[in-house]
Amino acid sequence: MATKANKINTALDDAVPLQNPFKIHQAMRYSLLAGGKRVRPILCLASCELAGGVEAAAVPMACALEMIHTMSLIHDDLPCMDDDDLRRGRPTCHKAFGEETAVLAGDALLALAFEHVAAMTRNVDHQSVLQAIVELGSAVGSEGLVAGQIVDLSSEGKRVSLDELEYIHVHKTSKLLEAAVVCGAIVGGGGEAEVEALRKYARCVGLLFQVVDDILDVTKSSGELGKTAGKDLATDKATYPRLMGLEKAKDFAGELVAKAVEELSCFDALKAAPLHHLAHYIASRQN
Amino acid sequence: MATKANKINTALDDAVPLQNPFKIHQAMRYSLLAGGKRVRPILCLASCELAGGVEAAAVPMACALEMIHTMSLIHDDLPCMDDDDLRRGRPTCHKAFGEETAVLAGDALLALAFEHVAAMTRNVDHQSVLQAIVELGSAVGSEGLVAGQIVDLSSEGKRVSLDELEYIHVHKTSKLLEAAVVCGAIVGGGGEAEVEALRKYARCVGLLFQVVDDILDVTKSSGELGKTAGKDLATDKATYPRLMGLEKAKDFAGELVAKAVEELSCFDALKAAPLHHLAHYIASRQN
Numbered sequence: 001m002a003t004k005a006n007k008i009n010t011a012l013d014d015a016v017p018l019q020n021p022f023k024i025h026q027a028m029r030y031s032l033l034a035g036g037k038r039v040r041p042i043l044c045l046a047s048c049e050l051a052g053g054v055e056a057a058a059v060p061m062a063c064a065l066e067m068i069h070t071m072s073l074i075h076d077d078l079p080c081m082d083d084d085d086l087r088r089g090r091p092t093c094h095k096a097f098g099e100e101t102a103v104l105a106g107d108a109l110l111a112l113a114f115e116h117v118a119a120m121t122r123n124v125d126h127q128s129v130l131q132a133i134v135e136l137g138s139a140v141g142s143e144g145l146v147a148g149q150i151v152d153l154s155s156e157g158k159r160v161s162l163d164e165l166e167y168i169h170v171h172k173t174s175k176l177l178e179a180a181v182v183c184g185a186i187v188g189g190g191g192e193a194e195v196e197a198l199r200k201y202a203r204c205v206g207l208l209f210q211v212v213d214d215i216l217d218v219t220k221s222s223g224e225l226g227k228t229a230g231k232d233l234a235t236d237k238a239t240y241p242r243l244m245g246l247e248k249a250k251d252f253a254g255e256l257v258a259k260a261v262e263e264l265s266c267f268d269a270l271k272a273a274p275l276h277h278l279a280h281y282i283a284s285r286q287n
Numbered sequence: 288m289a290t291k292a293n294k295i296n297t298a299l300d301d302a303v304p305l306q307n308p309f310k311i312h313q314a315m316r317y318s319l320l321a322g323g324k325r326v327r328p329i330l331c332l333a334s335c336e337l338a339g340g341v342e343a344a345a346v347p348m349a350c351a352l353e354m355i356h357t358m359s360l361i362h363d364d365l366p367c368m369d370d371d372d373l374r375r376g377r378p379t380c381h382k383a384f385g386e387e388t389a390v391l392a393g394d395a396l397l398a399l400a401f402e403h404v405a406a407m408t409r410n411v412d413h414q415s416v417l418q419a420i421v422e423l424g425s426a427v428g429s430e431g432l433v434a435g436q437i438v439d440l441s442s443e444g445k446r447v448s449l450d451e452l453e454y455i456h457v458h459k460t461s462k463l464l465e466a467a468v469v470c471g472a473i474v475g476g477g478g479e480a481e482v483e484a485l486r487k488y489a490r491c492v493g494l495l496f497q498v499v500d501d502i503l504d505v506t507k508s509s510g511e512l513g514k515t516a517g518k519d520l521a522t523d524k525a526t527y528p529r530l531m532g533l534e535k536a537k538d539f540a541g542e543l544v545a546k547a548v549e550e551l552s553c554f555d556a557l558k559a560a561p562l563h564h565l566a567h568y569i570a571s572r573q574n
Binding site for chain 1: 303307308310311312315358362365367368385386387388390391393394395397398399401402403405406412413414416417418420421423424425427428429431432433434436437438440441
């Protein structure tokens with residue numbers, strides 16, 4: 001996994017060179033190369049290989065996923081959204097570069113994601129690349145990340161049901177993780193049955209990711225997290241620990257790991273090991 | 288041209304149905320269906336036909352161009368950018384729906400643009416669709432619209448040279464017009480020489496568009512324009528009338544029309560008529 005993360009970091013560094021106009025490229029690089037966990041790119045590469053493809057075929061797609069994830073963090077942190085000052089242990093993009101540059105850096109990363117996949121993907125049939133672009137777009141837009149964020153914002157300060165909470169998380173978190181896995185499988189040449197099994201795996205992992213995020217927000221300090229802790233509580237946000245209690249939320253996380261791993265049972269165990277490992281890694285992460 | 292605009296309006300209406308979550312789709316539709324001139328989509332359809340394609344092949348691409356153009360208007364109007372209250376005669380998106388919804392509506396339109404082209408383009412070889420997606424992405428990102436906007440913002444209140452002014456306009460306006468023409472030609476099956484001639488035409492038209500915009504800002508009222516007039520002067524922005532004087536700016540506009548039309552001379556005159564007409568239309572528009 002560390003090898004895959006390094007490969008992605010190098011590819012991202014190459015994809016956004018520091019060029020004119022400097023300010024926008026500085027801001028893009030500041031947020032993109034801030035040392036995230038690269039969960040989505042790693043999922044994408046692992047899924048491509050599990051579906052029978054070579055890793056290189058999925059690298060541009062993996063970079064695009066991280067560009068999109070970074071864009072959503074930059075825009076979600078804006079004063080008019082979650083108004084966050086800290087991200088990955090450093091000032092958020094708008095704190096470091098100004099609000100207008102943060103909006104534009106997000107826009108540029110989003111556009112670049114699609115351009116990069118279309119321009120840089122090699123040795124994959126063109127129809128599969130287009131199919132993956134459709135998956136990617138739908139994970140971001142008004143039926144994906146954006147849908148989750150708008151419902152999340154409108155739920156602040158309100159009583160939210162578990163169903164609504166799940167809607168928010170499925171859209172804010174799971175959709176892009178799902179796209180990572182599905183797009184990886186598509187460019188890897190996976191068949192329909194393989195893509196569907198991996199889609200189910202991704203849905204469990206997506207939900208797991210959010211449950212763990214919510215648990216960490218109430219159990220860790222800002223220093224440990226690299227972002228403002230206790231924020232969900234302060235802003236009266238709906239979270240799993242609040243709705244089901246901390247212990248039950250931890251149990252729920254355990255169930256989701258088991259279910260995710262079960263979805264991988266149709267694959268060769270050795271080949272599926274990275275995705276197996278990733279589910280456990282997400283469950284046990286400390287920041 | 289009116290027929291083409293109607294076709295685009297219908298296709299845009301279909302592409303963004305009013306569905307859950309309502310607020311985001313309302314905001315997207317509010318700005319997208321606000322009755323713009325549809326210059327970019329019309330250029331795209333006309334260019335597709337000039338290159339030998341059928342109009343229908345370019346409709347998804349034409350819609351994507353208008354989605355991207357609308358996204359850039361929504362984000363440019365934000366308080367942290369140009370802080371505009373009025374657009375196409377109505378309150379700007381953030382005035383009508385709030386700042387957070389405006390940011391998200393722009394993001395969703397940008398993602399949808401790429402998804403829509405990849406999912407909906409029919410009877411065009413897949414490689415050409417990918418090539419057009421690369422053109423589109425590069426027209427938006429940190430070497431396109433975003434580059435123009437960031438240099439524009441940083442130039443406010445400063446003395447700007449004609450070269451810098453041209454950099455801003457080439458990136459803020461011409462790049463997307465160029466993408467409209469070039470993408471139309473690509474999905475229309477045009478050869479390299481045709482694509483290049485059309486690219487040159489688009490560059491003239493792009494610059495023309497901005498020169499006329501600047502002239503209208505100082506010669507028309509807000510009511511006539513449907514947006515805040517005299518704003519460039521009030522915010523001390525660099526414009527052609529300011530740098531070369533109003534009369535010389537008008538002469539420059541005339542030269543650009545002539546040059547644009549000249550670039551079309553290699554095409555069949557009858558087939559090139561819509562693009563010929565469009566250059567004159569842009570030069571003589573009153574809002």
